Amino acid sequence: MDRFPENPNLNPNYTHLPEIAADPLSWDFELWEYLNMLDGGADQDSTSQQRIASSEKIMDASSAGSIGATSRNNDIRCQIIGVKKSKMDAGHRVAFRTQSELDVMDDGFKWRKYGKKSVKNSPNPRNYYKCSSGGCNVKKRVERDGEDASYVITTYEGVHNHESPCVVYYNQTPLMVPTGWTLQANSSHSSSSS
DNA sequence: CGGCTTTGACCTGCGC
DNA sequence: GCGCAGGTCAAAGCCG
Numbered sequence: 256m257d258r259f260p261e262n263p264n265l266n267p268n269y270t271h272l273p274e275i276a277a278d279p280l281s282w283d284f285e286l287w288e289y290l291n292m293l294d295g296g297a298d299q300d301s302t303s304q305q306r307i308a309s310s311e312k313i314m315d316a317s318s319a320g321s322i323g324a325t326s327r328n329n330d331i332r333c334q335i336i337g338v339k340k341s342k343m344d345a346g347h348r349v350a351f352r353t354q355s356e357l358d359v360m361d362d363g364f365k366w367r368k369y370g371k372k373s374v375k376n377s378p379n380p381r382n383y384y385k386c387s388s389g390g391c392n393v394k395k396r397v398e399r400d401g402e403d404a405s406y407v408i409t410t411y412e413g414v415h416n417h418e419s420p421c422v423v424y425y426n427q428t429p430l431m432v433p434t435g436w437t438l439q440a441n442s443s444h445s446s447s448s449s
Numbered sequence: 450c451g452g453c454t455t456t457g458a459c460c461t462g463c464g465c
Numbered sequence: 466g467c468g469c470a471g472g473t474c475a476a477a478g479c480c481g
Contacts, residue, residue: 368454370473383472387453396472 350410352400364388364415366395377401391415 370383379399386393393413400406 367452369475371455372471372473375470381471 348410348412350408353407353409354405355407364393374398379404386415388415 365387366384367387368382368384371380372383373380377398378401381396381398384395384397386395391413393411393415395412396408396410398408400408
């Protein structure tokens with residue numbers, strides 16, 4: 256299953272930003288605030304929010320480096336390449352570009368695949384997922400980077416209205432960590448699954 | 450048997 | 466208005 260890549264407690268390979276709350280109920284808001292700061296306080300309505308309207312624009316944002324945060328951890332790179340408010344009621348949209356052999360990052364939530372589509376200018380198909388939790392309308396798009404297949408572009412749309420069904424930390428359940436992941440100490444949370 | 454994936458069809462938005 | 470591309474639906478099949 257997918258783990259929450261923005262939550263370092265769930266995915267130690269995720270290059271996390273310490274300022275960003277790990278709370279799954281508010282994380283994309285925090286990311287949005289953080290990226291606004293990175294973007295020099297650009298106008299939210301006309302500038303950075305418009306940068307991710309399509310995969311092409313996602314790549315533009317990535318290459319321009321005008322929005323986003325990149326760092327590195329154990330040879331696994333995860334780059335936040337853009338955030339925008341969704342036109343839908345679902346909320347914000349956040350795109351990650353992650354160097355991973357796995358097609359789908361395990362983010363702790365349970366996703367159901369509802370579509371697969373080949374996209375123009377990309378040899379790799381795009382997969383569409385919905386959060387399988389009842390009443391939660393969060394969607395996720397996953398596709399391989401057409402320019403570098405070692406990267407996976409994951410786009411989250413919306414905000415979860417529930418806690419992760421798999422919120423566990425490695426000091427309680429180390430078996431949950433996939434092969435190849437590097438464990439990272441959890442200093443601020445205790446298990447919610449007890 | 451229930452839940453999930455697959456996949457073709459359909460819908461919608463956008464550019465020309 | 467038309468065509469294309471992206472996104473979603475839903476039926477069928479698979480698997481535990």
